Amino acid sequence: MTKRDLRIYFPLFALPTFIAFMIGFVVPFGLGIYLSFCKFTTVNDAIPVGIKNYQDMFKDPEFIHALWYTALFAVVSVITINFFGFAIAMLLTKGIRGTNLFRTVFFMPNLIGGIVLGYIWQLILNGILAHFNLALTFSETYGFWGLIILMNWQQIGYMMIIYIAGIQNVPPDLIEAAKIDGATGRQVLGHVILPMVMPSITICTFLTLTNSFKLFDQNLALTNGLPSNRSELLALNIYNTFYGRVGYEGIGQAKAVVFSLIVGALAIIQLVLTHRKEVQQ
Amino acid sequence: MSYAPETLQKGDLLPSDVQLLVNEKKKKSAYSYNARRSPYSMLWTVILSIISVIYVIPVILVIVNSFKRKAYISRNPFSIPTGKEFVGIENYVNGINKIGFFSAFLNSLIITIGSVIVIILCCSMCGWYITRVKTFFSTCMYYLCVFSMIVPFQMVMYTLSKTADSLHLGNPWGIIVVYLGFGAGLAVFMFCGFAKSIPIEIEEAAMIDGCNPLQTYFQVVMPILKPTCISVSILEAMWIWNDYLLPSLVLDKTKYKTVPIAIQYLKGGYGSVDMGAMMAMLVLAIVPIIIFYAFSQKYIIDGVVAGAVKG
Numbered sequence: 001m002t003k004r005d006l007r008i009y010f011p012l013f014a015l016p017t018f019i020a021f022m023i024g025f026v027v028p029f030g031l032g033i034y035l036s037f038c039k040f041t042t043v044n045d046a047i048p049v050g051i052k053n054y055q056d057m058f059k060d061p062e063f064i065h066a067l068w069y070t071a072l073f074a075v076v077s078v079i080t081i082n083f084f085g086f087a088i089a090m091l092l093t094k095g096i097r098g099t100n101l102f103r104t105v106f107f108m109p110n111l112i113g114g115i116v117l118g119y120i121w122q123l124i125l126n127g128i129l130a131h132f133n134l135a136l137t138f139s140e141t142y143g144f145w146g147l148i149i150l151m152n153w154q155q156i157g158y159m160m161i162i163y164i165a166g167i168q169n170v171p172p173d174l175i176e177a178a179k180i181d182g183a184t185g186r187q188v189l190g191h192v193i194l195p196m197v198m199p200s201i202t203i204c205t206f207l208t209l210t211n212s213f214k215l216f217d218q219n220l221a222l223t224n225g226l227p228s229n230r231s232e233l234l235a236l237n238i239y240n241t242f243y244g245r246v247g248y249e250g251i252g253q254a255k256a257v258v259f260s261l262i263v264g265a266l267a268i269i270q271l272v273l274t275h276r277k278e279v280q281q
Numbered sequence: 282m283s284y285a286p287e288t289l290q291k292g293d294l295l296p297s298d299v300q301l302l303v304n305e306k307k308k309k310s311a312y313s314y315n316a317r318r319s320p321y322s323m324l325w326t327v328i329l330s331i332i333s334v335i336y337v338i339p340v341i342l343v344i345v346n347s348f349k350r351k352a353y354i355s356r357n358p359f360s361i362p363t364g365k366e367f368v369g370i371e372n373y374v375n376g377i378n379k380i381g382f383f384s385a386f387l388n389s390l391i392i393t394i395g396s397v398i399v400i401i402l403c404c405s406m407c408g409w410y411i412t413r414v415k416t417f418f419s420t421c422m423y424y425l426c427v428f429s430m431i432v433p434f435q436m437v438m439y440t441l442s443k444t445a446d447s448l449h450l451g452n453p454w455g456i457i458v459v460y461l462g463f464g465a466g467l468a469v470f471m472f473c474g475f476a477k478s479i480p481i482e483i484e485e486a487a488m489i490d491g492c493n494p495l496q497t498y499f500q501v502v503m504p505i506l507k508p509t510c511i512s513v514s515i516l517e518a519m520w521i522w523n524d525y526l527l528p529s530l531v532l533d534k535t536k537y538k539t540v541p542i543a544i545q546y547l548k549g550g551y552g553s554v555d556m557g558a559m560m561a562m563l564v565l566a567i568v569p570i571i572i573f574y575a576f577s578q579k580y581i582i583d584g585v586v587a588g589a590v591k592g
Contacts, residue, residue, distance in 0.1 A: 020458050028437035032436055096329065116567060120342075221548075256438070
């Protein structure tokens with residue numbers, strides 16, 4: 001009865017979101033898949049060319065380089081961000097004096113946008129490297145570690161907040177019971193706390209993994225791919241394919257499809273893997 | 282009437298919230314007990330203080346450099362500006378004139394606040410609707426929203442900017458529609474998650490008392506969803522305020538700039554960058570956010586936690 005009443009209210013409740021969702025996601029997504037099989041310079045002059053774009057894409061050495069560069073970047077940043085985030089979260093749940101202040105400070109960089117962050121760190125890192133007569137844009141290695149430092153500075157606070165919530169949900173009696181049974185601090189951490197905060201670990205690895213794969217603003221502001229596109233992450237590579245060269249739009253779109261598939265597949269694999277390790281409370 | 286808000290808040294508590302509060306109390310006692318015993322507590326405070334200082338240094342450095350003559354900034358960013366290096370507010374005046382900072386700030390403000398309000402209103406209604414009305418269509422929409430959260434923006438970047446262009450959405454009001462569409466995934470997903478936990482009996486009672494669905498929604502469901510509204514608006518606001526790529530592709534950049542676009546515009550083109558103006562604009566971009574954060578940090582941090590747990 002109520003359900004049928006509600007159903008006629010569709011135009012009021014769901015239609016605005018539905019239309020906007022069509023404009024903002026569904027239509028561009030569908031069109032994007034179609035265009036990845038076409039050669040085009042604007043949407044209206046698209047000529048289907050089959051899978052040629054996908055073949056050409058892998059002949060582009062810069063794309064292959066960006067792919068490995070991004071993969072390496074994602075691995076290093078996922079490990080470092082989660083390690084430091086968890087370590088600080090452990091410290092901040094011990095009841096140390098000043099916990100609230102520390103939490104506030106560590107979270108602060110998250111509110112600053114990627115472009116702004118990129119320029120802040122460009123100033124600092126170039127200032128440090130200048131003492132050795134170097135600059136960020138001299139080598140892809142500097143750009144790589146610069147991005148890692150930047151991402152750590154930005155994201156540790158966010159992950160820390162999630163880990164703190166997870167650690168606080170571990171029942172204290174469980175830890176106490178383990179201690180009475182003679183477990184050392186390390187055993188409590190490894191066998192009680194870690195399994196219990198596994199849901200937080202799932203979320204944090206998911207967020208850091210997708211964030212580092214999708215990273216764009218920071219990359220653009222910090223190095224903009226210099227030297228000669230060697231420090232380019234995938235997202236920036238796709239952007240430059242679209243807007244840097246004329247006639248490569250189709251290949252850019254094909255790259256974007258492959259990029260989405262990679263991000264989607266990794267996200268699902270990661271969720272399944274860490275989800276399996278979660279224990280029932 | 283002065284105590285009315287408080288009673289309202291108490292009414293908002295769901296059984297799960299009460300449980301959380303009880304847990305929190307338990308935790309507090311456990312941890313203070315821990316702290317008294319730990320001999321390293323003081324040492325950790327010192328170490329964390331040092332890390333905090335390192336955390337804040339980058340922001341302070343930018344503020345210091347914004348008062349330095351531009352030629353000295355890249356040469357020696359770590360010195361304190363004194364004597365001829367100090368230029369007062371020259372960099373600020375210079376930068377504001379160069380990129381039209383205030384109009385960019387206003388645009389950012391309009392876009393962020395407008396989009397967040399529209400997203401909260403439309404997506405909470407939509408989220409509640411698709412949880413309550415189970416049709417093939419609503420299920421499809423739910424899974425599409427979940428799917429859209431994983432898809433990277435580069436996938437729809439080009440086609441979205443063309444679609445928005447053909448619909449003439451390249452102004453601060455039009456881009457709100459785009460943000461509603463692209464931000465709907467996360468918002469609808471979160472609202473669905475919370476709407477599921479609302480006991481349907483409450484809504485049925487309201488209907489029996491003669492509420493139509495609209496009244497039920499605004500007088501019964503919306504107040505219960507208030508905590509979710511806060512966390513969704515924080516997550517979306519953090520994203521929209523700082524977003525660079527979407528507005529730079531959708532907006533007509535000759536007429537409208539947002540703060541990130543304006544800052545990137547300083548860098549744009551060839552030749553040397555005016556580092557002085559850059560530093561000053563970075564400060565103007567950061568300071569309002571930090572002030573805002575100082576006043577609402579509790580909501581922001583709680584919002585992030587709630588978003589992560591459901592997300």
